[in-house]
Each structure stands twice: as structure tokens, then as C-alpha cells.
Amino acid sequence: MHTPGLRLLPPAVTAIVFAGLTIAVAAHAGALIHADAALVNSARSASLDHPALHSLMAALTRTGGSAVLILAGLVTVAxxxxxxxxxxxxxxxxxAVSTTAVRWAVRAAVARPRPAEQLAPAEGWAYPSGHTTSSTLAALVAVAxxxxxxxxxxxxxxxxxxVTVWAVGVGLSRVFLAVHWPTDVIGGWLLAATVVPLCxxxxxxRD
Structure with a gap:
């Protein structure tokens, strides 16, 4: 059996990386902004050029929506x-409550706009990605x-x-649909990977 100290090591690492990424996003670091723009434009073009890819990404995104995940969570708890x-x-x-609360707090503090030319409806601030955070939360809870x-x-x-492939797919779908920057998705993965193990x-x- 792992000691609590060893169990805290992975979320401590992801917390540090998440904090560094969040600071870079909030500071509008030039290299990060340029890389985000280049990647989201490439992903958006790929979706427009390949209808099957677009349909797959749209379907994956729907599975990571709030209605689906809340229902799944309620059924699991019951x-x-x-x-x-x-x-x-x-x-x-x-x-679920802790991860969502942290995401809302970070999103309000950073207040990052989404990409302009979206391929799916989306609203609210961009960082960290809500779909990505929630699907990764669900996947990590399922793994635990x-x-x-x-x-x-x-x-x-x-x-x-x-569940791992699904959570990764939901995150990628947000970029291919141009509703999130890649670092929004990375931030969602890191946030859930920090909070869920701590919970x-x-x-x-595991005791």
C-alpha cells in the first residue's frame, strides 16, 4: 500500500505545472499565444477539410457536456x-464539487477569450476548458x-x-472545433489531475 506522502507526489507535480501554465496564460506570454493560435488554426482547417473528422469531434464534445456528465455522476453516486x-x-x-469550484475560480480570475472563429456553440471564458476538465474528472473518478x-x-x-481515451478525445475535440485554445485543454487535464487525486x-x- 502506498503511503499518503507518495500519493501526494503526482498531484503536487501537476499542481506546479498547472500553476506555471496559468501564470503564462494570464500574462499573455507571446510564445504561448502564437503556438496556441497556430495549433487551433491548423485543427480548425483539418475539421473543415474532413467532414468525418468534424463529425467525430462534434460527437465526442457532446459526450463531455454538462448534462451527460451530471446524469452519469448522479447515477454513479446512487x-x-x-x-x-x-x-x-x-x-x-x-x-466533482472541488474540481468544478477550482475551475470556476481560475476561469474568472484569468478571463481568457475564446478563439474567434468557432465551429461549435460555446460561451464563457476559455481557460481552463470546462469540457476537458469535467471529462478528465469523470475519467479519473472512474479509474479510481x-x-x-x-x-x-x-x-x-x-x-x-x-475512459482515458475518451477523456483525451473530448479535450482534443475542443481544439478541433476551435472553441478552445490548446493550452485551455492542457490546463483542464492538469487541473483535474491535481484535484481528483488530492480528493x-x-x-x-484506497485505505
Whole structure:
């Protein structure tokens, strides 16, 4: 069993990287802004040139929407409570509330505009990406529950692989649809990768 200190190391690293990225975004670092613009323009062009790619990205984005993830979260918590898995249910709630609260606070503080020529409807400030943060939160919660509740084997490995690929895909879809800058997506990945493991340690999910 890992000690709490070792469990805190990965989120400590992601927290430092997230803080550095957030400072760079808020400061409008020139190299970062240019790289973001070049990448989002390339991704947008690829979506326009390949209708199948655009359709795939649009479908992935829909799976990372608030309505889908809130419903999935409520069903998960209800199932855990029905199974008397109190600590696991508390972890899901605390991780969701904490990650969302931090995202809202950072988004309001940075107040970064979105790309101008969007290929999908989107509103609000850009950094960090809400779809990316929420889907990564959901994926990390699913991984934590799989590690806690499912015995090692192909089923657990497949589940972890599926939710990981899905969360990465949702993040990429936001860039291909030109509703977020690449660093918005990276920030969402880092934010969830920081807060969710900290919540698991706080709830003592693995004990």
C-alpha cells in the first residue's frame, strides 16, 4: 500500500505545472499565444477539410457536456449508495464539487477569450476548458473506482483504457472545433489531475 506522502507526489507535480501554465496564460506570454493560435488554426482547417473528422469531434464534445456528465455522476453516486459504499460515494461528490469550484475560480480570475472563429456553440471564458476538465474528472473518478472496486484483470484494464481515451478525445475535440485554445485543454487535464487525486487521498479511498 502506498503511503499518503507518495500519493501526494503526482498531484503536487501537476499542481506546479498547472500553476506555471496559468501564470503564462494570464500574462499573455507571446510564445504561448502564437503556438496556441497556430495549433487551433491548423485543427480548425483539418475539421473543415474532413467532414468525418468534424463529425467525430462534434460527437465526442457532446459526450463531455454538462448534462451527460451530471446524469452519469448522479447515477454513479446512487449506485454506490445503494451498495453501501459510503466512502466511494463521498469521493465522487467531493471530487466533482472541488474540481468544478477550482475551475470556476481560475476561469474568472484569468478571463481568457475564446478563439474567434468557432465551429461549435460555446460561451464563457476559455481557460481552463470546462469540457476537458469535467471529462478528465469523470475519467479519473472512474479509474479510481475501478482500482478500488474491481479486481485486477482484463475488465479493469479495458475500463481504464476506454475512459482515458475518451477523456483525451473530448479535450482534443475542443481544439478541433476551435472553441478552445490548446493550452485551455492542457490546463483542464492538469487541473483535474491535481484535484481528483488530492480528493482520493483526503477521503482515504484506497485505505
Amino acid at each position: 449506485a454506490l449508495l445503494a451498495g453501501r459504499l459510503w466512502r466511494a460515494a463521498a469521493f465522487v461528490v467531493v471530487a 473506482l475501478l482500482l478500488r472496486l474491481v479486481d485486477p484483470g482484463p475488465r479493469r484494464s479495458a475500463g481504464i483504457a476506454v 482520493a487521498v483526503a477521503i482515504r479511498l
